[in-house]
Amino acid sequence: MTGPGGVVPGGVVVVGAGECGTRAALALREEGYAGPVTLVGGEPGHPYERPPLSKAVLSGAADLTPLCTPERLVDAGVTHLAGVAATALDVRAHEVALADGRVLGYERLLLATGARARPLPGALVLRSHADAVALQARLRPGTRVGVVGGGFIGLEVAATAAGLGCAVTVVEAAPRLMGRAVPERLAARVAARHAEAGVAVRCASPVARLEPGRIVLADGQVVETDVVVAGIGSAPETALAAAAGLAVADGIVVDGSLATSAPDVFAAGDCCSFPHPLYDDRRVRLESWRAAQEQGVHAARALLGDPEPYAAVPWFWSDQYELSLQVAGLPGAATEEVVRVRPDGAELWFGLDAGRLVAVAGIGTGTAVAKDVRIGELLIAQRAAPDPAALADPGVALKPLLRAPSPVG
Amino acid sequence: MPQWIAACATDDVDPEDVISFEHAGNAYAVYRSPDDAFFATDGHCTHERELLCDGLVMGGVIECPKHNGRFDYTSGKALGAPVLVDVRTYPTKVEDGTVYIEVP
Numbered sequence: 001m002t003g004p005g006g007v008v009p010g011g012v013v014v015v016g017a018g019e020c021g022t023r024a025a026l027a028l029r030e031e032g033y034a035g036p037v038t039l040v041g042g043e044p045g046h047p048y049e050r051p052p053l054s055k056a057v058l059s060g061a062a063d064l065t066p067l068c069t070p071e072r073l074v075d076a077g078v079t080h081l082a083g084v085a086a087t088a089l090d091v092r093a094h095e096v097a098l099a100d101g102r103v104l105g106y107e108r109l110l111l112a113t114g115a116r117a118r119p120l121p122g123a124l125v126l127r128s129h130a131d132a133v134a135l136q137a138r139l140r141p142g143t144r145v146g147v148v149g150g151g152f153i154g155l156e157v158a159a160t161a162a163g164l165g166c167a168v169t170v171v172e173a174a175p176r177l178m179g180r181a182v183p184e185r186l187a188a189r190v191a192a193r194h195a196e197a198g199v200a201v202r203c204a205s206p207v208a209r210l211e212p213g214r215i216v217l218a219d220g221q222v223v224e225t226d227v228v229v230a231g232i233g234s235a236p237e238t239a240l241a242a243a244a245g246l247a248v249a250d251g252i253v254v255d256g257s258l259a260t261s262a263p264d265v266f267a268a269g270d271c272c273s274f275p276h277p278l279y280d281d282r283r284v285r286l287e288s289w290r291a292a293q294e295q296g297v298h299a300a301r302a303l304l305g306d307p308e309p310y311a312a313v314p315w316f317w318s319d320q321y322e323l324s325l326q327v328a329g330l331p332g333a334a335t336e337e338v339v340r341v342r343p344d345g346a347e348l349w350f351g352l353d354a355g356r357l358v359a360v361a362g363i364g365t366g367t368a369v370a371k372d373v374r375i376g377e378l379l380i381a382q383r384a385a386p387d388p389a390a391l392a393d394p395g396v397a398l399k400p401l402l403r404a405p406s407p408v409g
Numbered sequence: 410m411p412q413w414i415a416a417c418a419t420d421d422v423d424p425e426d427v428i429s430f431e432h433a434g435n436a437y438a439v440y441r442s443p444d445d446a447f448f449a450t451d452g453h454c455t456h457e458r459e460l461l462c463d464g465l466v467m468g469g470v471i472e473c474p475k476h477n478g479r480f481d482y483t484s485g486k487a488l489g490a491p492v493l494v495d496v497r498t499y500p501t502k503v504e505d506g507t508v509y510i511e512v513p
C-alpha cells in the first residue's frame with residue numbers, strides 16, 4: 001500500500017523520541033500515512049515533556065508529563081524503540097543502524113535528535129528526566145546551589161531551588177541575564193525578582209574554574225557551593241547527521257520545508273537550522289517547545305510531499321516564581337522598541353524594524369501577558385506595522401489592530 | 410441535580426471574548442462568540458489545569474494562555490497538541506440580559 005506522497009513500506013523512520021519526533025510520528029497518521037512508522041528514541045521510557053523538568057518536576061510538585069498516552073502510540077501503529085540510539089546513517093542505502101545491532105531501511109527519515117546541554121566538568125546539567133532526578137536529589141533546604149549561566153534553564157533552576165529553601169547564587173559571564181533572547185527591561189525585572197527571593201545574581205562574572213566545593217570566578221572571587229548546575233546553553237545533536245555527510249552549521253541545515261542536504265532525509269526541532277521567511281530567510285535554530293511541536297507536524301507533512309515552507313513565528317515562555325515571561329518573534333531583529341506598562345503591573349515590549357513588528361515580549365503574574373503576546377505574534381505573522389503610539393498606550397486594545405489594514409507588505 | 414445558574418450579564422463579555430465564573434468552588438469559562446451566542450466550558454485547560462480565561466478567543470476557538478493549547482469552545486473539542494483531552498462544555502441560555510449555565 002502506498003501512502004500520500006508515494007511513501008511505501010520500508011516506511012518512515014523518526015530518530016529522536018522527544019517533543020518533535022513524537023509529534024511527527026503521530027502527525028504522519030493524522031495526515032493519512034498508512035505505512036510503517038518507527039520512532040527510535042535514545043532515552044528509556046515513554047516520551048515526555050521537557051519544560052516541567054526545571055519547574056514542577058524539579059520542585060517535586062508534579063510527575064513527568066507524558067507527551068501522549070502510551071495507548072495513543074500503539075493505536076497509531078507507531079513502533080517506539082525506547083532506549084535504543086541510532087548510531088549510523090547511510091543516506092545512499094537509505095538505512096539507519098541502531099545501537100542494538102539492528103539496521104532499519106527507510107523510505108523517508110526524520111532527524112529529531114534535539115540538543116544536549118553544554119557540559120561543564122564538575123557541574124550537573126539539566127536536559128533529561130534522569131538529569132532532573134539526579135539534581136532534585138541534591139536540592140535540600142540550606143543546600144548551597146551555584147548556578148553557572150543566567151539563561152532560562154539556569155534561572156528556572158535557581159527559582160525552583162530557592163523555592164525549596166536552597167541558598168542560590170547565579171553567576172553569569174555577560175553583563176545581564178538572558179542576553180540574546182529577552183529585552184533588557186524584562187530581564188531586569190526577572191533579576192529583581194530573583195534578588196527578592198534571596199538569590200544572589202552576579203552578572204559580568206565569568207567563571208575561571210570549578211574546584212571541589214567552590215566556583216572560582218575570573219576576578220578571583222569564590223562562591224562556596226554544595227552543588228553546581230551548569231545552564232550554559234545547548235548544542236544541537238548533529239553527530240549522526242555530520243557523520244553521514246549532511247550539511248551541518250550550528251544545527252542540521254534544512255531548507256524551508258525542513259529537507260536536509262541528503263535525499264529523503266528531513267530534520268526538525270532543536271537540532272535543525274532553517275531559513276525563516278519572516279526574517280529575510282535568516283537562518284535560525286530555535287530551542288523552543290512549541291517550535292519543536294510545530295516543526296514535527298510540519299516535517300510529517302513535508303516528508304509526505306507537501307512543499308509549504310515552515311513560517312511560524314518563534315515563541316517560547318519561561319516560568320520563574322509567580323512570573324511568566326513570553327517572547328514571540330526574534331527580539332534581536334528589532335531596531336526600535338516600544339514599551340507598554342499595564343495598570344496591573346504587567347509589561348509588554350514591542351520590537352520593530354523599519355516600522356514592522358518583529359518581536360514582542362511580555363512579563364507578568366501567571367498568564368497575564370499571554371493574550372497580548374499572542375496578538376503580537378499574530379501581528380508579526382501578518383507583517384503588520386502597527387502605530388507605535390498605539391502599542392505604547394495601555395488604554396488601546398491590541399486585538400482590533402489585527403484587523404486594521406497594514407501599511408507595510 | 411442539574412441546575413441553571415446565573416453566570417453574568419451579557420454585557421460582561423465582549424464579543425469574541427471569554428470571562429471566568431466561579432460556582433461552588435468550580436471555575437467555568439463563559440464565551441461570547443463573534444455572532445453573540447454564549448457558550449460555557451470548564452474553567453481549566455486539560456493540559457496543565459491552567460485557567461483558560463486569560464486566553465485569546467478567535468472565532469469559535471479558545472487558546473489556552475499557558476502553552477496555546479486550542480479548544481473549540483462550542484463543542485469542547487481539543488484541537489491538537491499539547492491538549493489531548495477535550496474540555497467539558499455546559500449548556501447556556503440567555504434571559505433578560507443574563508447568561509445562565511446549567512451545571513450538574
Ligand SMILES: Cc1cc2nc3c(=O)[nH]c(=O)nc-3n(C[C@H](O)[C@H](O)[C@H](O)COP(=O)(O)OP(=O)(O)OC[C@H]3O[C@@H](n4cnc5c(N)ncnc54)[C@H](O)[C@@H]3O)c2cc1C
Nearest residue numbers: 016018019020042050051086114269270287288289292316
Ligand atoms: C529543563 C528544560 C526546560 C525547558 N523549558 C522550556 C520552556 O519553558 N519553554 C520552552 O519554549 N522551551 C523549553 N525547553 C526547550 C524544549 O524542551 C525543547 O525546545 C524541546 O524539547 C525540543 O524538542 P526536540 O524534540 O527537538 O528535542 P529533544 O526534546 O531534545 O528530543 C530529542 C530526543 O532525541 C534523542 N536522540 C538524540 N540523538 C539520538 C540518536 N542518535 N538516536 C536516538 N535518539 C536520539 C534524545 O535522547 C532526545 O530524547 C526546555 C528544555 C529543558 C531541557
Ligand code: FES
Nearest residue numbers: 454456457473478
Ligand atoms: S495548560 Fe493549557 S496548553 Fe498547557
